[in-house]
Amino acid sequence: MKSGILKNKIIEIFKKFGVNKAHATISANALINAELVGAYGHGLARLKMYCDRISKKVINPRPKIKIKKISSSISHIDANNSIGFVAADIGIKTAIKHAQKTGIGMVAVKNSGHYGLSGYYAEQAVKKNLITMIYTNAPPAVAPHGALKSLFGTNPICFGTPTGSKIPFILDTSISMINRGKIRVAARKNLKIPKGVALDKYGNPTTDAKKALEGVQLPIAGFRGSGLAWMVDILSGVLTGGNHGGKVKDPFDDFSGPQNIGHLFITFKANLFQKNYNQRIKENIKTIKKLPKIKGVKEIMYPGQNKYKRFKENSKRDINISEIIKKDLEILNS
């Protein structure tokens, strides 16, 4: 399907569920972007979930979002259980304004929900020549180091910077060995997941995606990854007023209340300390790309480069709609 047509379809669906046109457009753009960058676990596979949560009154389609300005650099947003895309859009835009005015911006968001890809918001800041760091927490999926039970989300760490070229440097890495979205897609398609990335609910290694969803995802690098996940839970949950300590509800399975996810957006001018920042980072990337390569590696890629390539390629093509998604769209349109 052409992405423009699909976008309008999604907007109409969200409007049917009571979301206003502006918020529906923000949400549709984020979902389409996920498809175009190949992050299918954050794309159309989630559309029905968002609508279900609106129906069950655990996402507020008409939120009264409050922005509390704490200083000329700092704001606190209460998203009033809006769909996460809308809260994050306001969050990053507020953080960008702060950084443009004072050099640095920090925006904490509470009472939000799953917002898709952190990198999508990072790109907005990077386009304004800002560096950005973004944190959000997620439902329990990863066991803290030493624990037998999941508690941390896949809690992504996101860092973006201009590169002096049109392809931004966007590191957007979850601290689990595999993204939960990828396991979800594999479960829907009855595909196996790699070895060593998850345990089943009894603590045994598994390559069965469905069993992995019931079990525990493993953090990267043992106590180091566990510590990074804990940091993200603190920055996005404890600090902001969002849920934390394993209290973020699974958006697909738990309709007993809103998620109350928290986000933290930090932004600052890339040329705060060095006027020729863009020149400096160009040299940095050039130096690293020139290193001798491992056999079979054609080019050393910086984070975000592959995603940009996929986006460019996919933008030329129609978006592939699986049978499952087709059915979702029919149900939601009916």
Added chain:
Amino acid sequence: MKSGILKNKIIEIFKKFGVNKAHATISANALINAELVGAYGHGLARLKMYCDRISKKVINPRPKIKIKKISSSISHIDANNSIGFVAADIGIKTAIKHAQKTGIGMVAVKNSGHYGLSGYYAEQAVKKNLITMIYTNAPPAVAPHGALKSLFGTNPICFGTPTGSKIPFILDTSISMINRGKIRVAARKNLKIPKGVALDKYGNPTTDAKKALEGVQLPIAGFRGSGLAWMVDILSGVLTGGNHGGKVKDPFDDFSGPQNIGHLFITFKANLFQKNYNQRIKENIKTIKKLPKIKGVKEIMYPGQNKYKRFKENSKRDINISEIIKKDLEILNS
């Protein structure tokens, strides 16, 4: 040796090398702290290196450190090739002042050197009820993902927060599988290093510490760890005006010029958004500690907890001085 006596010895040595008393004391305190927390790779094992670098005029014992205030929240420090401890001490103290005044502080440092443990500076901010994030780069030790040659340093990521108790949460994790300091200590003591943490200079796995020092350390989690290391190189080097892209010199082996390491200190008030932050984080930690544990695990520890325990225990005892260090002290005192 009693830590007080050792401290005076170190101060006298630094003074002999032209460092003023205040700077010598800051440096001695940092070295002793590293010994007390059990981070021996950052302790006495480095004393002779610092003095050698002063003798060879690649550390400036009498630096004229310039602090340029960019805004009420942001400063840029040119450390004039001071010993790293002094630059970092001024850096964190400036960042603390900014955060206390405006809620958030950011301080970039250039023309500095190796400063020991990031966590040591994080503790200073946490004691003032601030959250802090600290980045610094280091000489090439880790190969970027896809490359056959080291370029990134072990580039630690440091995050600290108050916990509402006397033991701070200090995550201070290098992005390599093993700290370079630990390999250095193993090499000096002729001990083996674990499997899977390093390659020799030909790209083969090795457990020989000396061969690992000539070779490549492996990043945590493949491209994820490589991306985090790259982020740290950008934040501490490209952004600040410090060296980057593999240009930081090895302090032990390369006396051809100053290191020009960069540091970045970010600080903000823990209770910016939630007045009861300390209560919230207490609950967070309590929840995680209550999780069912893996067999053999007595307690789920948060980052910094073990280090604090070692500090308390070691503070009651004399500091153990190895034969190699004894010789160093004799040479430096003669």
